[in-house]
Amino acid sequence: MSNAVVEIENVSFGYQSGQRVLHEVSMRVPRGGLVGIMGQSGCGKTTLLRIIGAARLPGEGSARVLGVLTSELDGDALYALRRKMGMLFQFGALFTDMSVYDNVAFQMREHTGLSEELIHDLVMMKLQAVGLRGVARRMPSELSGGMARRVALARAIALDPQLMLYDEPFTGLDPISFGVIARLIRSLNDSLGATSIIVSHDVKEALEIVDYCYFVADGRIVAEGAPDAVRHSGEPFVEQFVHGKADGPVPFHYRAPAYAADLELESA
């Protein structure tokens, strides 16, 4: 019996347009781990997260999540698997027609037969965990971006998931909200005993909290390791990425015809 919660083996994936997004990616997330998947926008890391969340099936290779192969799931088994997962979306994706309280209570009402009294207590505990019990009666439109993200986090952990997925949890946050979210992710991971996967391009910040990380470029894993090892690996891509250099293995210029030709300085 393997100790891994997520095992991705030689997964390749392409969308219908024919563009190939992932090439033979393999990765392993141990139980209780907090693992980062990092890379530029458009490198395929969100697709990888979708494959782990079983929203997409691997074209080739296999994805085993919480002990089941995602390609063998039918509708009911898929929903059964997802009940054990929580996902934090990039901008929270709170239900805008419900109050904060109802958002957090949503899954409890849909999936459990708990009484409203019990749900009330549970919702308050989840909101307390993210420090936002005070806004329970507000609507999502009355929250700041950072608060919305924290409420979404409370909603994602509503049913104490075994696996938490975070899609760009830090995007667009001010430094204070950012620190709060980062600390919450770490402490929730440890206190829930859950396994977490963070997809992010905020490398420096993400490296502070993860146990292990994978760097993805052009749909391939180019580097992996513990944060300290990765920081000092000397791998040119990681070097460029961690230090935010404009030019390097990832060129500053997107493929284009010769500059002079575009400016019509010479007959092309």
Next chain:
Amino acid sequence: MVESIVRGFFERVGRGVTARMWQLGYGARFLFYLVLHSGTALRRFRITLREVYYAGVLSLVIILVSGLFVGMVLGLQGYETLQRFGASESLGVLVALSLVRELGPVVAGLLFASRAGSAITAEIGLMKATEQISAMEMMAVDPIARVVAPRFWGGVISMPLLAALFSAMGIFGGYIVGVELIGIDRGAFWSQMQAAVDVREDILNGVIKSVVFGLAVSWIAVFEGYDAAPTAEGVSRATTRTVVTSSLAILALDFVLTALMFTGGNAR
């Protein structure tokens, strides 16, 4: 040269027709799935009732005011024509039959499509654009059962009620103009109406029309919302399509239904 233009033309037409047929098939399958998964919406009726409030109750003002004015205009125009034949006392019949058989369902349907249908499309489209639909799927809740079906049934329930209120308000408008303003005999206005309007031939047929329009508009509205491209532009296009397609569908269905119900006056 000519050949290629002709071929290009046919290719474009062919592509357009195929795309429409594909869309229609997709829409039909969507409706089928939606009806199959309506259990939640009907069992937990509070969710649907909430949509009846948004689609129905909030449309009341526009429906009632429009009904009143349409009825008052009918009163004026009808009197103008009827008094030439010395039949001005039949004004009640004219107003009631026009409203119950035609104008009630059709105009209420058009108003419903632009007031409630567009709102349903925009809401579902925006939920999709802000990942709320994906979030729901990740929480193992079927968005068609939880978001789409209640809105669909809310619309289907609201529409006949709105059409009935529209007709009632219109008859009241005709009464104000005919009896109170112009001075037709009150007894003749009501008694001739009572004698001439048949429950099955006129009222039931009108109700059937409003039910059919309600189904059509609600179906188009939820489908366009769910099918919208998840961007600001996609949602705005989908909203426009809902209003245009619903309006055309109402007018076309009205002709078909009227033709089917037409008896040439032989029924009685």
